Amino acid sequence: MFAAVYAIFLAATVAVLRGRRRLAMGLTIVGLVAALAVFRSYMTDSLPLSF
Amino acid sequence: MAATRHPRGAVERINALCTIGACLPIVGAIYEQFAGSELPCPLCLLQRMAFLGIGIGCALNLKFGVRSSHYAIVLLSAMFGAAVSIRQVLLHIEPGDPGYGGPVLGIHLYTWTTVLCAFTITGTALLMFFDGPRPSAPGPRRLDGLERAAVWLLVLLAIANVALAFAMCGFGWCPDEPQGYWLFGGG
Numbered sequence: 001m002f003a004a005v006y007a008i009f010l011a012a013t014v015a016v017l018r019g020r021r022r023l024a025m026g027l028t029i030v031g032l033v034a035a036l037a038v039f040r041s042y043m044t045d046s047l048p049l050s051f
Numbered sequence: 052m053a054a055t056r057h058p059r060g061a062v063e064r065i066n067a068l069c070t071i072g073a074c075l076p077i078v079g080a081i082y083e084q085f086a087g088s089e090l091p092c093p094l095c096l097l098q099r100m101a102f103l104g105i106g107i108g109c110a111l112n113l114k115f116g117v118r119s120s121h122y123a124i125v126l127l128s129a130m131f132g133a134a135v136s137i138r139q140v141l142l143h144i145e146p147g148d149p150g151y152g153g154p155v156l157g158i159h160l161y162t163w164t165t166v167l168c169a170f171t172i173t174g175t176a177l178l179m180f181f182d183g184p185r186p187s188a189p190g191p192r193r194l195d196g197l198e199r200a201a202v203w204l205l206v207l208l209a210i211a212n213v214a215l216a217f218a219m220c221g222f223g224w225c226p227d228e229p230q231g232y233w234l235f236g237g238g
Binding site: 001002003004005006007009010012013016017019021024025028029031032035036038039041042043045 | 085093094096097100101103104106107108110111115116120121124128131134135138158190191199202203206209210212213214216217219220221223224225
C-alpha cells in the first residue's frame with residue numbers, strides 16, 4: 001500500500017523531469033490525497049496506535 | 052515541448068536549495084533506517100511522502116518557472132507533514148514515554164518534521180512575496196547543474212522509498228511497530 005503511494009510520487013518526479021507540468025501537479029495531488037487516506041486509516045479507533 | 056534557457060534569479064537558486072533541503076530529511080531517515088537499524092513506522096513513512104511533495108513543488112518551480120500553484124503544492128505537502136508529525140508527537144507526549152526510535156541532535160525525527168514543516172510553511176509564505184510579474188516561460192526550462200542534481204536526487208529518493216516500502220510492507224498495510232522486512236520473511 002505504502003509502496004503504491006510512493007510510486008505515485010515517483011511518477012510525479014519523473015513527470016517533472018520530462019517537462020509534463022500538469023501531469024506532475026496532478027500526480028502529486030493524487031499522491032497527497034492517497035497519503036491522507038492512508039493516514040486516516042491509521043487514525044481509526046479500531047487499530048492499535050502504538051507507534 | 053522543447054526545453055529552453057531562461058535567466059535565473061535568487062528565487063530560482065533558493066528553490067534549488069529547497070529541493071535539496073527537502074531531500075535531506077529523507078536521506079537522514081534512510082541513513083537511520085540502515086545505520087541505526089531503526090525500521091520506520093507507518094507515520095514515519097507518511098512524513099517522508101510529505102517531504103517528497105515539498106521537493107516536487109520546488110522542482111516544479113525550477114523546471115517551469117515560479118508560480119503560485121507550485122507553492123500551493125509545497126504548502127499542502129508541508130501541512131500534511133505537520134499534521135502527521137504532530138499526531139505522532141501527541142502519541143508520545145506522555146511523561147516517561149521514550150518515543151519512537153532514537154533522538155537525532157536531541158529530538159526525535161518526527162519532532163524534527165514538525166519543526167521543518169513549520170519552517171517550510173513560513174519560508175514559502177516569504178518567498179511568495181517575490182512572486183511578482185516575471186517573463187512568461189512558454190515551456191519547460193533546461194535545468195543547470197545544481198538544479199539537475201536536485202531533481203535527480205529527488206527522483207532517486209522516490210525510487211529508493213518505493214523499494215524500501217515494498218521490502219518492508221509488500222502489498223499490504225505496514226505494522227505499527229515493524230520488526231523486519233516483509234520481503235525477507237520478517238515484518
